[in-house]
Amino acid sequence: MTEKKAPGTSGSDRPREEVTGELKEKRDAFLHTFFRRGAELTEELVGENRRLREQLGELEKDNAALKTHLASDAAIRDLLKKIEELEREKARLLSTVHAQAEITNRFAEIESELESFANLYVASFQIHSSLRVRTAVRHIRELLVQLVGARRLAIYFVDEGDKHLSPIAADGVDVATVPVIDLREAAAPASAEAIVERTYLTGVPHLADTDPIASPAACIPLQLENRTVGVIVVYSLLEHKKRFVAVDRELFKLLGAHAGGTIVSAYLWGQAGGRSPSAAALRELCA
Amino acid sequence: MNAQYSCLVVEDSPMMRQLLVVALSRLKNLHVTEADDGVDGLRKLATGKFDIILTDINMPIMDGLKLVKRVRSDPTHKNVPIVVITTEGSNEDRQRALQLGANAYITKPIQAPQVIAKVRELLRIEA
Numbered sequence: 001m002t003e004k005k006a007p008g009t010s011g012s013d014r015p016r017e018e019v020t021g022e023l024k025e026k027r028d029a030f031l032h033t034f035f036r037r038g039a040e041l042t043e044e045l046v047g048e049n050r051r052l053r054e055q056l057g058e059l060e061k062d063n064a065a066l067k068t069h070l071a072s073d074a075a076i077r078d079l080l081k082k083i084e085e086l087e088r089e090k091a092r093l094l095s096t097v098h099a100q101a102e103i104t105n106r107f108a109e110i111e112s113e114l115e116s117f118a119n120l121y122v123a124s125f126q127i128h129s130s131l132r133v134r135t136a137v138r139h140i141r142e143l144l145v146q147l148v149g150a151r152r153l154a155i156y157f158v159d160e161g162d163k164h165l166s167p168i169a170a171d172g173v174d175v176a177t178v179p180v181i182d183l184r185e186a187a188a189p190a191s192a193e194a195i196v197e198r199t200y201l202t203g204v205p206h207l208a209d210t211d212p213i214a215s216p217a218a219c220i221p222l223q224l225e226n227r228t229v230g231v232i233v234v235y236s237l238l239e240h241k242k243r244f245v246a247v248d249r250e251l252f253k254l255l256g257a258h259a260g261g262t263i264v265s266a267y268l269w270g271q272a273g274g275r276s277p278s279a280a281a282l283r284e285l286c287a
Numbered sequence: 288m289n290a291q292y293s294c295l296v297v298e299d300s301p302m303m304r305q306l307l308v309v310a311l312s313r314l315k316n317l318h319v320t321e322a323d324d325g326v327d328g329l330r331k332l333a334t335g336k337f338d339i340i341l342t343d344i345n346m347p348i349m350d351g352l353k354l355v356k357r358v359r360s361d362p363t364h365k366n367v368p369i370v371v372i373t374t375e376g377s378n379e380d381r382q383r384a385l386q387l388g389a390n391a392y393i394t395k396p397i398q399a400p401q402v403i404a405k406v407r408e409l410l411r412i413e414a
Contacts (some may be wrong), residue, residue: 114399115400122302143302145396146302
């Protein structure tokens with residue numbers, strides 16, 4: 001009879017104990033390997049876990065840094081926006097300041113013009129306010145002193161018969177010491193008399209524009225009916241008056257055009273005994 | 288419109304007076320009364336009330352210094368501000384006027400903005 005083989009046995013006829021021992025060894029080896037691999041796996045997992053935790057920590061740090069960066073970017077954006085706004089405000093303020101400066105300048109110009117007009121108004125009013133020679137001449141002197149700031153001056157009138165320019169009034173200087181100018185003889189060149197003579201002969205005003213202002217400071221021809229009948233001479237100006245200004249030139253024009261006529265009118269009015277001409281006589285002259 | 292302030296201008300020169308009046312006319316609410324000399328000024332002061340006085344120094348009959356002295360000794364007007372108008376080089380007159388009680392001075396030739404500024408300052412009128 002054939003002996004039935006136990007399952008799992010080799011076909012050899014080895015003893016059962018031997019086979020069992022071999023199997024046990026295999027099982028132990030397997031278990032050993034299994035647990036060793038398990039331990040290794042666990043160790044790997046632990047290591048991986050640590051590494052991932054470290055990575056996570058780094059990512060969290062990076063994240064925090066990025067958040068900070070983003071926050072600072074936002075702050076910079078806010079600041080840039082603020083700077084833009086401030087720049088716009090600055091431009092607006094500068095434009096306002098410029099506009100204000102322009103207004104201030106214009107205001108000063110208008111002030112100056114107003115003062116000029118006021119002076120010219122008063123001068124033209126006063127120059128014709130009297131038909132007495134003494135008063136008319138006093139007003140002319142006052143205009144020169146008070147409005148122009150003349151310190152020393154003389155008013156010359158021509159004596160057409162004798163061909164002389166004679167002083168008729170003066171201020172700040174004794175009229176008796178003001179020289180008579182002989183028109184038949186040329187005065188010494190560059191002398192005050194030569195300038196007065198030239199002003200009379202040419203009818204062109206002389207205004208010194210040197211600093212300090214030379215003497216005579218001004219010579220103004222007195223015109224009457226396209227003729228020169230005299231000359232106003234301003235020898236010097238008040239200490240604080242350093243140079244002529246625009247309104248002075250306008251006042252000189254006014255005096256040049258009207259002072260001669262005022263003095264002659266006042267003289268003729270006095271000669272006529274202060275009588276007005278009759279309407280009939282005037283009508284005849286107007287025809 | 289009634290003037291809020293009243294000013295007395297004492298000046299013998301018609302031209303100077305007119306210059307002052309024209310300059311002061313730019314101040315609204317200021318009524319200007321003119322006087323020919325110190326005596327005329329006192330006459331006007333006796334019959335009116337003034338907030339400020341502008342006076343020349345060199346005047347016939349009664350000069351500006353005497354006027355300042357009289358105004359300061361008058362109980363009615365002793366506190367009225369006074370501006371004296373002087374010529375260049377009259378430093379003594381200027382000092383004397385200030386000693387007698389004048390509040391300020393203006394030197395000729397006068398300039399309208401200077402006159403206006405001084406009156407505004409003394410009357411405390413804002414520009």
